Amino acid sequence: MPANARQIVLVRRPAGAARAGDFAIREVPLAAPGEGEVLVRNLWLSLDPYMRLFMAETGSIHGSVPLGEAMPGGAVGEVIASASEAMPVGALVVSMAHGWRDHYLARADQLQAVNREAGPAQRWLGLYGLTGITAWGGIHGVLKPEPGETLFVNAAAGAVGSVAVQLAKRAGARVIASAGSDAKCAWLRELGTDHVVNYRTEDLGARLAELAPEGLAAAFDNVGGEQLEILIDAAAPQGRIALCGAIALYDSANYRAGPRNLFATIEKHVTLTGFNAGFYFPRAPEIIADLAAAEAEGALVETETVVEGLAAAPQGFVDLMEGRSRGKMLVRV
Amino acid sequence: MPANARQIVLVRRPAGAARAGDFAIREVPLAAPGEGEVLVRNLWLSLDPYMRLFMAETGSIHGSVPLGEAMPGGAVGEVIASASEAMPVGALVVSMAHGWRDHYLARADQLQAVNREAGPAQRWLGLYGLTGITAWGGIHGVLKPEPGETLFVNAAAGAVGSVAVQLAKRAGARVIASAGSDAKCAWLRELGTDHVVNYRTEDLGARLAELAPEGLAAAFDNVGGEQLEILIDAAAPQGRIALCGAIALYDSANYRAGPRNLFATIEKHVTLTGFNAGFYFPRAPEIIADLAAAEAEGALVETETVVEGLAAAPQGFVDLMEGRSRGKMLVRV
Numbered sequence: 001m002p003a004n005a006r007q008i009v010l011v012r013r014p015a016g017a018a019r020a021g022d023f024a025i026r027e028v029p030l031a032a033p034g035e036g037e038v039l040v041r042n043l044w045l046s047l048d049p050y051m052r053l054f055m056a057e058t059g060s061i062h063g064s065v066p067l068g069e070a071m072p073g074g075a076v077g078e079v080i081a082s083a084s085e086a087m088p089v090g091a092l093v094v095s096m097a098h099g100w101r102d103h104y105l106a107r108a109d110q111l112q113a114v115n116r117e118a119g120p121a122q123r124w125l126g127l128y129g130l131t132g133i134t135a136w137g138g139i140h141g142v143l144k145p146e147p148g149e150t151l152f153v154n155a156a157a158g159a160v161g162s163v164a165v166q167l168a169k170r171a172g173a174r175v176i177a178s179a180g181s182d183a184k185c186a187w188l189r190e191l192g193t194d195h196v197v198n199y200r201t202e203d204l205g206a207r208l209a210e211l212a213p214e215g216l217a218a219a220f221d222n223v224g225g226e227q228l229e230i231l232i233d234a235a236a237p238q239g240r241i242a243l244c245g246a247i248a249l250y251d252s253a254n255y256r257a258g259p260r261n262l263f264a265t266i267e268k269h270v271t272l273t274g275f276n277a278g279f280y281f282p283r284a285p286e287i288i289a290d291l292a293a294a295e296a297e298g299a300l301v302e303t304e305t306v307v308e309g310l311a312a313a314p315q316g317f318v319d320l321m322e323g324r325s326r327g328k329m330l331v332r333v
Numbered sequence: 334m335p336a337n338a339r340q341i342v343l344v345r346r347p348a349g350a351a352r353a354g355d356f357a358i359r360e361v362p363l364a365a366p367g368e369g370e371v372l373v374r375n376l377w378l379s380l381d382p383y384m385r386l387f388m389a390e391t392g393s394i395h396g397s398v399p400l401g402e403a404m405p406g407g408a409v410g411e412v413i414a415s416a417s418e419a420m421p422v423g424a425l426v427v428s429m430a431h432g433w434r435d436h437y438l439a440r441a442d443q444l445q446a447v448n449r450e451a452g453p454a455q456r457w458l459g460l461y462g463l464t465g466i467t468a469w470g471g472i473h474g475v476l477k478p479e480p481g482e483t484l485f486v487n488a489a490a491g492a493v494g495s496v497a498v499q500l501a502k503r504a505g506a507r508v509i510a511s512a513g514s515d516a517k518c519a520w521l522r523e524l525g526t527d528h529v530v531n532y533r534t535e536d537l538g539a540r541l542a543e544l545a546p547e548g549l550a551a552a553f554d555n556v557g558g559e560q561l562e563i564l565i566d567a568a569a570p571q572g573r574i575a576l577c578g579a580i581a582l583y584d585s586a587n588y589r590a591g592p593r594n595l596f597a598t599i600e601k602h603v604t605l606t607g608f609n610a611g612f613y614f615p616r617a618p619e620i621i622a623d624l625a626a627a628e629a630e631g632a633l634v635e636t637e638t639v640v641e642g643l644a645a646a647p648q649g650f651v652d653l654m655e656g657r658s659r660g661k662m663l664v665r666v
Contacts, residue, residue, distance in 0.1 A: 061600040224596075238612070243599050258591025263557075265607025266576050267394040272605045274598025279571070 001039060001081050005030050005103035007070035008313050014055055016251050018321055022055065023071070023314035030103055032081065038093070038108045039081035044122040045099045045313060045331040046074035046130065047320050048159070049222075052250040060256075073099025076114070076124045077333075084108035092116045094124045102310050102333050118292075126159065126328040127295070127302045128288045130277050134244060135163035136287045137280035139171065142242040142273045143218040147172030150212045152231065155222035156193065157184035159328040160244060162303060163291075164220045165193050170299040173218070176211050178204055178227075180323045187326065191301065199227070208234040215239055215268075223248045229259045235270045243274040247321070303327030334372060334414050338363050338436035340403035341646050347388055349584050351654055355388065356404070356647035363436055365414065371426070371441045372414040377455040378432045378646060378664040379407035379463065380653050381492070382555075385583040393589075406432025409447070409457045410666075417441035425449045427457045435643050435666050451625075459492065459661040460628070460635045461621045463610050467577060468496035469620045470613035472504065475575040475606045476551040480505030483545045485564065488555035489526065490517035492661040493577060495636060496624075497553045498526050503632040506551070509544050511537055511560075513656045520659065524634065532560070541567040548572055548601075556581045562592045568603045576607040580654070636660030 004027040012022045033039050051073055054065040065071055075098050079091045087093065087108040094112045098104040114124045126132060138160070145151050151168045155161045156177030168175045169192050177188050178197040185196040197207045204227065208216065215236025221228050224246025231241055249255040265272065280287060294300035305325035307316035313331045320329045337360040345355045366372050384406055387398040398404055408431050412424040420426065420441040427445045431437040447457045459465060471493070478484045484501045488494045489510030501508045502525045510521050511530040518529040530540045537560065541549065548569025554561050557579025564574055582588035598605065613620060627633035638658035640649035646664045653662045 060596065243595070245599065246596060249596075254593060256594045256596035258593065258595030260587060260591065261589045262576070262591030262605075262607070263393065263579060263582075263589035265605065266578065266609055267607070269606070269608045269612045271607075272595075272598065273602070274595070274600070274604075275602045276599055279602045 001032065002030060002103055004028060005101055006310055007101040008310065009068055009070050010055060010065045011067060013057060013067070014251070018052055018055060018251075018318055020314040020318050023317075025311055031105060033083040033105060036084050036107055036109065037105055038079045038084050038087050038091075038111070039103065039105050040077040040093055040095070040098070040111070041080045041103050042075045042077035042098070042101060042333045044076045044125055045310070045333060046125040047307070047313065047317050047329040047331060048073065048130065049245060049247045049250065049321060051317065052247075052321060053255070056255075071100035072097045074125050074130055075099040075101075076121050082108070087111065087113060092121055092124075094129065096130070100310075100313055122304070122328075122330050123302070125330065126304065127163065127291055127300075131159040131328055132163055132291045133280050133284060133287055134277040135160045135167055136291060137275055137277060138220050138242040138244050139164055139167040140290075141280055142275050143168075143220065143240060145171045145173040145218050148174065149217040150174045150176065151218040151220070152176045152178075152208065152212075152216045152234070153220040153222075154178045154199070154227050154231075155247060156188055156196075157326050158222060161220070161222055162188070162191065162327050163300065166191055166300045167294065168220075169193070170294055170297075176208065176216075184326060187303075205230045205233060212236075218242075220244060224255075225249045225252075229261050232259055232261050232264050232270060235264075235268060238269045240271040240273065243272055244276075250321075305329050307331045309333070334365065335363060335436055337361060338434055339643055340434040341643065342401055342403050343388060343398045344400060346390060346400070347584070351385055351388060351584070351651055353647040353651050356650075358644055364438060366416040366438060369417050369440055369442065370438055371412045371417050371420050371424075371444070372436065372438050373410040373426055373428070373431070373444070374413045374436050375408045375410035375431070375434060375666045377409050377458055378643070378666060379458040380640070380646065380650050380662040380664060381406065381463065382578060382580045382583060382654060384650065385580075385654060386588070389588075404433035405430045407458050407463055408432040408434075409454050415441070420444065420446055425454055425457075427462065429463070433643075433646055455637070455661075455663050456635070458663065459637065460496065460624055460633075464492040464661055465496055465624045466613050466617060466620055467610040468493045468500055469624060470608055470610060471553050471575040471577050472497055472500040473623075474613055475608050476501075476553065476573060478504045478506040478551050481507065482550040483507045483509065484551040484553070485509045485511075485541065485545075485549045485567070486553040486555075487511045487532070487560055487564075488580060489521055489529075490659050491555060494553070494555055495521070495524065495660050496633065499524055499633045500627065501553075502526070503627055503630075509541065509549075517659060520636075538563045538566060545569075551575075553577060557588075558582045558585075562594050565592055565594050565597050565603060568597075568601060571602045573604040573606065576605055577609075583654075638662050640664045642666070
């Protein structure tokens, strides 16, 4: 059993974009597990845009991390010491709280034991975890596309976006997606996306008007801000938009702000539905089975961008926020 | 046949609240109906908050009225001269375009002939017209309340609000409503509203937290702006909000703007659905039958505020916007 754990702590609240120097690494002593506790060695950490909200003074439901404290987040690891009969040494466990660290002590009943045989351990952070359940919730819980409908996904080369694109294609939708580089766009075409727009070099609103002259029946918004405004303008009458995140706003003074054209929803009978994976985790067994079936059919491929080592997590997070990853962003501890 | 028609024209675009002096009355010569046309004498005109949008430089779907032109809007009248076999003299007709005037000439095929026997003529502007169909669309098309659910309506003493309250009660919802005077609140209690909040003298957000500690399952928003923000904060997890109008914003620089707390919809899986009556007019026969049934059951009462004479329409509109009417606001020509 190691004497110390290494953690990434928040040392500065960013004004604007997060920087690697907003974080520091520290060592803290590790105690032996008390009754009902286990000691976990993390194998993989998840890096996700919503973590930017932890760094702000006024947090969202995710909470605000005090300066000097370790960053929370999703992690998958194995039990290396146990004082819990329910969770023996060797168990593979997922935590949504104990990311950004190499070891941690926790109550066994606050961890989720997962099946080692279901695939690579990091899948419990990706396709069978927050990423897959979020994408499934947005497509099948909120948007429910009908075959032939035109559905748009932005930040489509990201973890959630790339799964959402594939689930929408599998449901029979005509899928338009956007991403921020030609390489990402080419990759999205390989995934079967019908039309891809590079939002940095093309006018997204104009391209959507060309590609969907009757409007978007459905849209999956990971970006918020001006992109959400474009989607509201591009929505078809009675169109529906799933609000998954607002990465474009997370660095701004009020990431909670709505669009400047909400009234267009009244004019066009458009529906905006916010959602997050928390509402779909109770259905996880059913959802994971469906995602596994999609993968077995060859309709769904998960792609990863891997950062090596805990110390690289801060720069990995910056890269994620600046669009330099593809698919699921992970830290191999 | 009269030689002239009187019209209310827009002579000044308001900066802020509309004033009676933004309008003027003028006479224009009336021609005899040409082939397929009819001459209509208006009996009743509708005054509605959305008409404020006609007065702005940049209009919504409703369009912007050029200075010096007559205001459009709903009206019910009778044909007094006809060159259309389909629409004889004496027919009762509704127009959504030819309000704010005492006579007009129009193509018969652009008017809707309505049943004289269905009740007072002005009902085709109120319960069986824009007002009733809007309220029905918001309650039964968008919110679909389940028995026992808590549903909130703001501007509830207005034309649409007071019908929405009663339809929600009839559907079995527990209804909370807000209005801007104690007299209006007392009247809403008489209509069967479970709880009423005077938003001018009470803290609406605090009262909603007391009256619905588990949150609002549904809300019917006629007000927009800060009141919509309060409703988003008050919404229950998976709550739904019907966006019907934004009277609080119509005088502002951008009435189209969204709430400063949209992100809360992501945190709580809240749905915002904008709508307008245009999407429900195709179902008008079914909707009117249901509204008539509600009235016959004694579950629905329509209340009117009547302004006497065309010349009083501008001040009537100002009174409507400043909250001095109750129920449906009408001009008896």
